[in-house]
Amino acid sequence: TVPIRKGIKWSDGEDLTAKDVAFTFNMIMGNKNISQCDYYNSVFESVEATDDYTVTIKTKYSFPRLVQKFGVTIWGNDLRIVPEHIYSQYDDVTTFKDEKPVVAGPYTVKAYDELGQWILYERREDWQNSTSGVVSGKEPAAQYVWFRFLGDDSARQMAMVNNQVDVLCEVTPEMLTSMMDQNDKISAWYKDFPYATSDDPCSKGLSFSIGQGAPYDNKYFRWGIAAAMNYDEIMMNIFGGIGRTSPFPIITETSAFLKLYGDEIQNWLKDFEIPLDDGTTYKPWDPDYATRMAETLRGQGYDIPDDEATLTDMFGIGVWKYDPDAATELLKMAGLELKDGKWYFDGKEFTIALSYLADTEAQAGRGVQAAYDQLTKFGLNCTIESQSSSTWNTNGSTGNYQIAGYWPTGFITEDVYSQINGWDGDLIVPLGQNGSGQGTRWNNQEATDIIHKLAETDPSSPDAHKLALQFLEVAIEDLPFIGFQSGVKCVPTNSTYWTNYPTADNAYNGPWWWWSCFKYIVNELKPVE
Structure with a gap:
């Protein structure tokens, strides 16, 4: 049972009541054209207004983080209450052009x-x-x-x-x-x-459309791409070295992350390695980036402090290790062949299409451009294009890309459920369709099981913290996203x-x-x- 705050009025003078709240829930649950429809129906059995200022919500299973998920934890939320007295007039609200919106805000x-x-x-x-x-x-x-x-x-x-x-x-x-x-x-x-500030929770880097199939759905391919790039050069090409690194998939290296999880993930990363088919191993963690970048910028005349805490805050805890030999072996493990200096897949010369959003989000765009330079320098054949926002948004949700500069990442609170639940493999829809899940279409059963378990775990408990760490370790091992930097604003x-x-x-x-x-x-x- 959820009480609704009294005294709020819509801008046309009507009271905002429990009827508006219940109507909004049921509108989303009853309209397949609304992207959150499937997710809402996976969580809620029923939502009804029991009086003017009380909503009764019945979930299909224990769901202890109703406020975190449907309130605001990062930039917005998954629930925006609409005025029932207006929206109820339309059979399909997705066709309603609300040109004179009645609002609850100031x-x-x-x-x-x-x-x-x-x-x-x-x-x-x-x-x-x-x-x-x-x-x-x-x-x-x-x-x-x-x-x-x-x-x-x-x-x-x-x-x-x-x-x-x-x-x-x-x-x-x-x-x-x-x-x-x-x-x-x-x-x-x-x-x-x-x-x-480097604490915008949406890190920038490279997103793989795993739904495209091989080789993008192969973790060795994704790790091969990671090992083929020099991150010192990438960071200089983006914003001249300004910004905290954030190499992890899905979870962003904000200052809150460093405080809550930084030591534990660094200890795990020290021992993380990938066995290669040639009998060697690739140990991908490079913890020395901050020291190198500080020296580089001091050489340019900047007054950079030398204490470890400040360097970590400015430049992060590390990056993926640049190792062209390991990259070559990893790509071969993913089924690519190197012949006469050219890469082939399935007997055909292999080309990667890179894309980014045009005319805005300079950090993301420059990151893709820097990656293009790195990958072509390594020897991969790549194309690159910028896309209008409408094309970009559609391609991102439908998976119509290969490698692109999307930012499906975040971190604000110790409880990561709101950030990761969209990566539930059960929410994935076929390539070309819009759905409640992530456009990357990363279908990892271990990660999905952790998300389901976390959904029923007390968000303030030590078990929730452990599950978050487990999820991050699984994500790093599979690497559906290569991060460059946290959001530098x-x-x-x-x-x-x-x-x-x-x-x-x-x-x-x-x-x-x-x-x-x-x-x-x-x-x-x-x-x-």
């Missing part, structure tokens, strides 16, 4: 550009009846919030330097330092090097008109303007007097 859509260039939000007159108003009691100082597409990087820089914009979603380090040199009101998470702010932005020295929140927590950040912003 801002409503005032106007928008039909070409998608901007959206103007206006603070509700009854902001105190909104979700953040009821929870915090704070009135946002900004009457309007204007989200704009500013154009290419040059246009974005000029707008920020000329005080035409208060916050940019994210820029590259070289863009940031250029803007800071031109306008002393511009800053980021840190005032000085490395400027950016250079998010510039301009204090000409507004102050009290979240920073490393004022860390009441992170600089996540594109997350659902923005409605609480905006409450803290103060106009310059």
Whole structure:
């Protein structure tokens, strides 16, 4: 039984009640066109409003982390309550274009550009009846919030330097330092090097579409790709060495991860090895990256501390070991043949198609470009292309790619269920279809069994911690994703008109303007007097 907070109203004045909550659950469970449908039906037997402010939820099995999974743990959640009095008018809500949305948050859509260039939000007159108003009691100082597409990087820089914009979603380090040199009101998470936070929980690297079949479904192929790349060079090519490494699949090396699991996984990695067919072994863990990168950057004139804790926070605990000989043997173990300097598979010359999202997410795109350089240098034949967001999103969910710069990773809390449950092999749908599971289509029974067991385990128990470690070890052994770095976010702010932005020295929140927590950040912003 879940009580619903009283006093929240939709922006049209209707009360937000248990009926809206129950309707949303049942809407998702009853519509196969909604991607979460299968997952909801795997968890819930029934959801009903027993009175105006009480919802009774019956699950199909013990599910102790209802709040963690269906609340907000990273950027958003799997449950967004919709107004029953509006959505119930449509037989199939996936065809409903909600152009004048009725919302529970503190801002409503005032106007928008039909070409998608901007959206103007206006603070509700009854902001105190909104979700953040009821929870915090704070009135946002900004009457309007204007989200704009500013154009290419040059246009974005000029707008920020000329005080035409208060916050940019994210820029590259070289863009940031250029803007800071031109306008002393511009800053980021840190005032000085490395400027950016490395605690965005979505690590960037290479995702394999395992659903494509051989050789992508072979762990030796994936480990061969990992061993073929020089990570020192990759990190320099991405953001000039700025950023904490995060080599692991699915779980991101945030500072929280390092605190909660860092020592244990490092101890396991020291002994982790892969036997090769030539009688040798590949020990893939390289713990010396932080020391090497610090020396490299000191050579460029940066003042890099030398204490181990700071170096770990800046550069991470390690990377996968660059070993071309091991890479060659691993690829052969996956069925590839090397003849006359060219790689073949199934008797045909083998080519890997690499792809990344165009015109945004520079860290991810540069990572794929750096991987292309590394793999072609190694001797693999590769192609590379950037894709529009619509093509990219569709290909990611349907598995229509080979190796791409997706970021199906995360880590915020010690309990990892919300991060890993989508990797349940039972949720996988055939290639070309959309489903509730991961587009990678990594079907590992041991990992799936751990997810099922974790779902019924007390999230605060030592057993949950042990299961999380077991899952990570299984994922590392199979390597469905090769991580490069945790999410490195250079998010510039301009204090000409507004102050009290979240920073490393004022860390009441992170600089996540594109997350659902923005409605609480905006409450803290103060106009310059």
